[in-house]
Amino acid sequence: MKPVFVLLVSTAWTFTGAQDYYQGLMDYLENRLLAIEDRMQLWHEQSHRYHTELLDFKKLTVETMDGLRNQHSVMFKDLEGAAVRVDRVEREVDYVEIQTSPRACANKADKVVEQGAWRLKESRGQEEEEEDEEDEDWEELHSRVSDCVEIISGIRSVKILKRVGSPKGMWTRDPRSSKVYVFNGTSGDNLFQFNSVRDFSRSPGVTSSRHIRLPSDWRGPGSTVYDGYLYYIQQEENADVQVVKFDLLTGSVTDAAMFPVESHATVYNLNPETVADLAADDEGLWLLYATSDSEPNIHLAKMDRASLDIEHIWDTRCPRENAEAAFVVCGTVYVVYNTRLASRSRIQCLFDVNDMVSSEEAPLIYFPRRYGAHASLKYNPEEQQLYAWDDGYQIIYRLTMKTKLLV
Numbered sequence: 189m190k191p192v193f194v195l196l197v198s199t200a201w202t203f204t205g206a207q208d209y210y211q212g213l214m215d216y217l218e219n220r221l222l223a224i225e226d227r228m229q230l231w232h233e234q235s236h237r238y239h240t241e242l243l244d245f246k247k248l249t250v251e252t253m254d255g256l257r258n259q260h261s262v263m264f265k266d267l268e269g270a271a272v273r274v275d276r277v278e279r280e281v282d283y284v285e286i287q288t289s290p291r292a293c294a295n296k297a298d299k300v301v302e303q304g305a306w307r308l309k310e311s312r313g314q315e316e317e318e319e320d321e322e323d324e325d326w327e328e329l330h331s332r333v334s335d336c337v338e339i340i341s342g343i344r345s346v347k348i349l350k351r352v353g354s355p356k357g358m359w360t361r362d363p364r365s366s367k368v369y370v371f372n373g374t375s376g377d378n379l380f381q382f383n384s385v386r387d388f389s390r391s392p393g394v395t396s397s398r399h400i401r402l403p404s405d406w407r408g409p410g411s412t413v414y415d416g417y418l419y420y421i422q423q424e425e426n427a428d429v430q431v432v433k434f435d436l437l438t439g440s441v442t443d444a445a446m447f448p449v450e451s452h453a454t455v456y457n458l459n460p461e462t463v464a465d466l467a468a469d470d471e472g473l474w475l476l477y478a479t480s481d482s483e484p485n486i487h488l489a490k491m492d493r494a495s496l497d498i499e500h501i502w503d504t505r506c507p508r509e510n511a512e513a514a515f516v517v518c519g520t521v522y523v524v525y526n527t528r529l530a531s532r533s534r535i536q537c538l539f540d541v542n543d544m545v546s547s548e549e550a551p552l553i554y555f556p557r558r559y560g561a562h563a564s565l566k567y568n569p570e571e572q573q574l575y576a577w578d579d580g581y582q583i584i585y586r587l588t589m590k591t592k593l594l595v
């Protein structure tokens with residue numbers, strides 16, 4: 189019996205020992221699981237919190253975005269309003285300028301200014317005319333040019349053809365042919381000839397042109413071409429201005445005449461490179477110039493195209509100050525003004541050698557808004573259009589005309 193008891197006891201002991209051991213393990217595991225559960229609960233709570241926070245943040249962002257968007261559209265509306273106001277102010281300034289401008293008027297022709305030294309007719313061996321013959325001379329001119337009775341009434345259209353060359357330059361068409369001439373820059377001894385405006389606009393750069401070299405430099409964008417002849421301004425350093433007539437067909441100088449003006453006076457205050465400005469039409473060769481730096485007005489001389497004799501001289505009473513360019517239509521000079529910070533060019537002074545344009549019909553014409561400022565404006569009487577050079581762009585302005593009121 190004794191061994192059985194011992195075995196029982198030992199088994200019981202062993203059994204209770206194992207049970208204790210497993211119980212301990214279970215307790216341990218349970219604790220661990222509880223701890224993990226706790227932690228999971230914590231994570232869950234945390235992730236829930238994060239999620240909520242994220243949602244809140246998202247809501248906030250959306251609200252902020254909406255706010256910004258609203259502010260943006262408010263600002264945009266404000267800007268639009270400001271642009272409209274600026275436009276209105278600009279128009280008002282234009283209007284005020286029109287109302288107050290002392291130059292939006294036509295100037296009556298002065299009697300011919302007679303200056304013996306400038307009568308280059310002597311070079312042709314003619315006698316100085318008598319004082320009393322002057323009126324006849326005047327009448328003759330008057331009747332001769334009065335069959336041209338058109339003045340500009342507006343700018344019909346603009347065509348931007350091309351951009352070639354420097355910001356400053358000039359281009360023009362011979363009114364007697366279709367040929368186009370391009371003068372790049374503000375001086376040089378060369379120019380480019382194209383067969384037509386179309387050839388010029390189709391040409392890559394100036395490659396399809398005839399390159400013409402002159403025996404001397406042209407100075408300033410003031411040249412003109414008429415009936416196969418080029419008339420250009422030549423001025424050596426500190427020397428007198430000369431008008432040179434060049435035969436484009438034969439490539440030779442046919443004539444030249446001195447023009448004794450002060451060497452540093454230039455005709456348009458806003459384009460100081462334009463020493464003097466030539467224009468040729470049926471009536472002859474017109475020269476716009478400044479007599480000296482201290483003389484505030486633009487002067488006009490009419491020359492004989494064939495001989496380069498000076499026939500008449502006028503003070504146009506159009507100021508050089510803020511003048512950008514000018515051109516001659518039917519014996520009337522149109523001076524174009526601008527501001528130093530280029531804004532809108534406008535024809536604001538005109539001068540009729542025939543005294544036929546009255547102040548009431550003198551138009552104040554604005555050019556369309558452009559890139560920069562006109563370096564030159566060349567009028568073609570055949571097509572009634574202007575060849576303009578604006579910041580390297582070649583532009584054509586087509587004009588509308590009306591008949592002068594005959595008085």
Ligand SMILES: *[C@@H]1O[C@H](CO)[C@@H](O)[C@H](O)[C@H]1NC(C)=O
Nearest residue numbers: 352353354372373374393394
């Ligand atoms: C025009 O002249 C400028 C310099 O004044 C020069 O750089 C340019 O190459 C010239 N363009 C042409 C087409 O000759």
